[in-house]
Amino acid sequence: MRVYVPLTLSGLAEAHRAGELGDGPLVAYAVTPALREWYLSDDIEELEYAALNRAALASLRLLAADPAAARRRVVVAADVPDGAAAADPDRGLDPAALGEVRVAGPLPLAKAAAVHVDSADAETDVSAAAEALAAADGGDDDAQFVVDGAEDHELLWYATQELPNLV
Numbered sequence: 001m002r003v004y005v006p007l008t009l010s011g012l013a014e015a016h017r018a019g020e021l022g023d024g025p026l027v028a029y030a031v032t033p034a035l036r037e038w039y040l041s042d043d044i045e046e047l048e049y050a051a052l053n054r055a056a057l058a059s060l061r062l063l064a065a066d067p068a069a070a071r072r073r074v075v076v077a078a079d080v081p082d083g084a085a086a087a088d089p090d091r092g093l094d095p096a097a098l099g100e101v102r103v104a105g106p107l108p109l110a111k112a113a114a115v116h117v118d119s120a121d122a123e124t125d126v127s128a129a130a131e132a133l134a135a136a137d138g139g140d141d142d143a144q145f146v147v148d149g150a151e152d153h154e155l156l157w158y159a160t161q162e163l164p165n166l167v
Helices: 011-017 033-039 044-065 120-137 141-151 160-166
Strands: 002-007 026-029 073-078 100-105 110-118 156-158
Touching: 002 011, 002 044, 002 100, 011 141, 011 160, 026 044, 033 044, 044 073, 044 120, 044 141, 073 100, 073 156, 120 141, 156 160
Parallel strands: none
Antiparallel strands: 002 026, 002 073, 026 100, 073 110, 110 156
16 A cells, blocks of 8 residues: 655654654555545546645645744655555544545655655745645635645655655
């Protein structure tokens, strides 16, 4: 199963030093039954892209909580055994939890398939989105427009061999 783990650049640097993503359980995103139902598609590539975008939004939330973090969203794509990630059945219908899974235990960075990171030119929009996130969550349409502006930037794909250059 492919999971998408939201991070910040400083979190990625720590994972690179430690050789693993956290102690677990880790919050990640994947193609879950609830995500399939919400997205209304059978195309696995579209569903994986939706899970990646959910993780990018979670990365934005991490940035909003850490004003000192570099203003670039980071998502690590990793492969885990099918039973290693589980969705919370009590949150299955919660729109905020679509695609959310928990990965038990630490996730070795060696299991990473790729890293997705914003380009430097996205930093202004990502910074504005992080600042507007709380208002957007509260229903402010203008703030939601700002958050959506960050989503207009595609995350760049990096091979795991490029991690030292990213951190």
